[in-house]
Amino acid sequence: MISVQNLTKSFGDIRALDNLTFHAPDGQITGLLGPNGAGKTTCLRTIYGLQKADSGQALIDTVDALLDPLAARQLIGIFPDKFGLYERLTAQEQIAFFAELHGLQGAARNQAVTAVIERLGMTELAHRRSAGFSQGQRMKVALAQAIVHQPKHLILDEPSRGLDVMSTRILRDLLRELRAQGTCILFSSHVMQEVAALCDRVVVVAKGKVAAEGSPDELCAMTGESALEEAFVKIIGTDEGIAA
Amino acid sequence: MSSAILTVWRKELRDAVRDRRSVLAAMSYAFFGPVLMAVAFFFLVSQMTDDSDVKIDMQGTEHAPALVNFLAAAGIQQRDEPWPNGRQPIALEFPADWDAAIAAGEPARVVFNADFSNQQQRAEISRVTQALQNYSQQITQVRLLARGLHPQLMQPIDVVRQDSATKGSRAALLLGSVLVFILLSVFWSGMNVAIDISAGERERNSLEFLLSQPLSSTELVAGKTLTAASFAMFGAFLSLVIIPFVFAYVPLERIGISVDLAWQTLALMAVMLVPLALFATALQLFVSFRAKSFKEAQTYISFLLMVPMLASFGIEFARIKHQALYYLPLTGQHQAFLDMIKGEPLNVVAALASAVITLLCSGLLMLGIARMLRSEKVVFGL
Numbered sequence: 001m002i003s004v005q006n007l008t009k010s011f012g013d014i015r016a017l018d019n020l021t022f023h024a025p026d027g028q029i030t031g032l033l034g035p036n037g038a039g040k041t042t043c044l045r046t047i048y049g050l051q052k053a054d055s056g057q058a059l060i061d062t063v064d065a066l067l068d069p070l071a072a073r074q075l076i077g078i079f080p081d082k083f084g085l086y087e088r089l090t091a092q093e094q095i096a097f098f099a100e101l102h103g104l105q106g107a108a109r110n111q112a113v114t115a116v117i118e119r120l121g122m123t124e125l126a127h128r129r130s131a132g133f134s135q136g137q138r139m140k141v142a143l144a145q146a147i148v149h150q151p152k153h154l155i156l157d158e159p160s161r162g163l164d165v166m167s168t169r170i171l172r173d174l175l176r177e178l179r180a181q182g183t184c185i186l187f188s189s190h191v192m193q194e195v196a197a198l199c200d201r202v203v204v205v206a207k208g209k210v211a212a213e214g215s216p217d218e219l220c221a222m223t224g225e226s227a228l229e230e231a232f233v234k235i236i237g238t239d240e241g242i243a244a
Numbered sequence: 245m246s247s248a249i250l251t252v253w254r255k256e257l258r259d260a261v262r263d264r265r266s267v268l269a270a271m272s273y274a275f276f277g278p279v280l281m282a283v284a285f286f287f288l289v290s291q292m293t294d295d296s297d298v299k300i301d302m303q304g305t306e307h308a309p310a311l312v313n314f315l316a317a318a319g320i321q322q323r324d325e326p327w328p329n330g331r332q333p334i335a336l337e338f339p340a341d342w343d344a345a346i347a348a349g350e351p352a353r354v355v356f357n358a359d360f361s362n363q364q365q366r367a368e369i370s371r372v373t374q375a376l377q378n379y380s381q382q383i384t385q386v387r388l389l390a391r392g393l394h395p396q397l398m399q400p401i402d403v404v405r406q407d408s409a410t411k412g413s414r415a416a417l418l419l420g421s422v423l424v425f426i427l428l429s430v431f432w433s434g435m436n437v438a439i440d441i442s443a444g445e446r447e448r449n450s451l452e453f454l455l456s457q458p459l460s461s462t463e464l465v466a467g468k469t470l471t472a473a474s475f476a477m478f479g480a481f482l483s484l485v486i487i488p489f490v491f492a493y494v495p496l497e498r499i500g501i502s503v504d505l506a507w508q509t510l511a512l513m514a515v516m517l518v519p520l521a522l523f524a525t526a527l528q529l530f531v532s533f534r535a536k537s538f539k540e541a542q543t544y545i546s547f548l549l550m551v552p553m554l555a556s557f558g559i560e561f562a563r564i565k566h567q568a569l570y571y572l573p574l575t576g577q578h579q580a581f582l583d584m585i586k587g588e589p590l591n592v593v594a595a596l597a598s599a600v601i602t603l604l605c606s607g608l609l610m611l612g613i614a615r616m617l618r619s620e621k622v623v624f625g626l
Binding site: 051052069082089093102 | 252620
């Protein structure tokens with residue numbers, strides 16, 4: 001369970017996070033939906049302790065990443081905003097490196113790496129250096145790095161950007177599978193269809209605030225629209241939408 | 245050492261070893277440096293000890309056959325081929341009345357024509373001068389003996405030259421530049437790796453993810469510093485191994501210099517370079533973690549490289565002596581190396597102190613980098 005309470009953060013005069021509060025329960029996929037610049041990435045970075053909030057706190061289970069970043073990061077897998085690969089390392093070596101950083105050693109590490117490689121169907125990629133990988137192949141490596149230690153929480157920042165249909169399907173299947181295993185999944189997106197297709201709960205963020213929260217159906221009902229996209233526009237576009 | 249440091253070290257080493265540019269950078273310095281230096285020394289030595297025949301123009305040789313024979317015995321011959329470009333002719337002219345003047349005991353005139361200010365021909369000119377003086381002295385002795393006088397009368401004082409420059413300390417002069425080269429090898433060899441694992445990490449967008457892993461930034465920095473320092477030491481080690489081999493081919497003994505770098509000396513130097521390698525790479529990481537890209541970091545680091553170069557060359561050639569130099573990073577190792585190749589006893593306390601101080605400075609730099617990596621301003625360039 002990830003809970004964000006009253007997070008506030010400013011960069012100079014710009015308020016990136018403004019009293020942001022929401023929860024992402026275990027066994028559910030929570031989508032952080034918002035336009036570009038709404039503060040989604042800042043919020044996620046604050047959760048894993050890469051940025052510090054001016055006030056408020058973010059808890060992973062009961063651990064505050066600001067107070068104990070290492071313990072917090074042990075509990076989560078991260079698919080970051082930018083994922084550069086080490087082009088001179090093979091996919092398998094990269095995944096093994098991050099497995100080791102999460103404390104997996106020797107046989108346990110090898111087992112975990114093999115398992116995640118099979119699970120993502122990237123066996124034929126495993127021993128190739130990542131220099132010539134396609135965007136989809138890169139995404140798979142980044143995903144594998146994020147889940148190799150089987151974290152109980154998974155945080156993804158715009159995971160489907162730049163992916164083709166097949167890669168997107170693999171990603172969605174994986175997320176559903178992990179949800180079924182009780183993983184708490186929090187991801188940010190500005191792509192409506194993705195959120196509608198995947199999320200149990202949607203947190204609409206605009207200007208650093210929670211504009212609305214609920215299941216996709218609830219959001220539609222809240223705004224009296226039939227499509228999530230219309231609901232979204234209504235929620236962030238007008239004051240009435242937020243009030244409703 | 246924590247396993248996270250080892251993990252980072254192992255991974256970065258594997259990554260760097262596969263980077264041809266990094267490996268070449270580390271090796272080229274070690275390989276080409278000593279070879280270049282040896283070539284320079286080789287020419288220096290052969291210029292200083294050229295004992296092949298000196299060929300000069302001679303006119304009127306038929307008037308003074310005895311002197312011509314004497315000169316030939318001293319390796320000074322009649323020149324047949326033309327003078328190369330940029331060389332002024334060196335010429336001797338013997339007049340027709342030579343024999344008569346000698347027989348009469350009058351000074352026999354010989355005209356010696358050359359560009360006496362020409363540095364390149366100095367050795368040749370001085371050999372001709374020397375030979376003429378020797379011949380003159382020989383005739384003097386014969387004349388004195390013929391008149392019943394002891395030739396020693398012509399030598400009222402006996403100057404005994406004692407060169408206080410020991411072979412080792414004269415070598416120190418020449419080897420000073422070699423020392424500077426060895427010292428700088430730790431700055432050169434790890435440079436590319438240092439940039440790649442800091443600014444390069446940021447450029448390829450992998451820094452954020454790496455910093456989101458459950459390891460402290462101190463561990464991360466330690467692992468990375470060890471990687472770059474390993475490369476720095478690899479380069480330094482290669483230089484130390486190659487230098488004695490290369491210098492075995494330079495006949496330095498012919499100009500009275502003995503280069504006796506025993507393997508114990510070299511091994512001790514390698515050990516003393518370890519803290520300096522850590523210091524050099526920590527300094528480079530400190531600078532290049534602030535850069536946004538590989539190129540930007542390269543610019544900063546080439547400026548940074550000027551500091552140890554100026555410092556070591558400055559101390560080497562300005563012959564600065566100060567007690568503090570024995571204790572500071574870089575200069576401490578430099579002074580210890582100087583003492584070692586001069587054959588003077590190593591100041592163990594100073595060497596240990598400078599090693600400890602160098603390590604402390606590296607540690608502080610590493611903590612500084614770790615602190616920097618915890619700052620979102622530096623990491624995200626906000």
